[in-house]
Amino acid sequence: MGMRFKDFMQDTGHYLSFEQALLAPENGVNLRIVVNRSREVADLLIHPHPDADVTTYNIDFPYYVTYMVTVEDYTRWNDYNTFRGDDFRIYDQSTLLDYFYKENNLARELFNEPLVHNMLGCHDIIVDILSYSEPVITEVDAE
Secondary structure, three states: OOEEHHHHHHOOOOEEEEEEEEEEEEOOEEEEEEEEEEOOHHHHHHOOOOOOOOEEEEEEEOOOOEEEEEEHHHOOOOOOOEEEEOOEEEEEEOHHHHHHHHHOOHHHHHOOOOOEEEEEEEOOEEEEEEEOOOOEEEEOOOO
């Protein structure tokens, strides 16, 4: 059973590390982002060590418009952007959304719904995803 992104977003006090992005890994999923999560950043640095307390999650988007993986050093704070959450964010307003709508008029014409800008703030990596659908988050079995 999956967890809603908004619920996962509100569960604070964790650190994330980016594992990988997979395109169309299975039916009904067009984009899967795999992240590791821990309360201790040091655990993420030594993972997959048996002493590391790390949980791996699949964040599955049934449909996405675009995604971008950026090294954190190449990002900057922008007071224009407004969001809810911390390491898991949902943007209410962002320059990425504005740019996409400006450059891709088709996005407004194809769907009668607004795009949602989701962001994962991982250790050294930022993952931005624009989607019309909410992702489903599932814990990966440790076996």
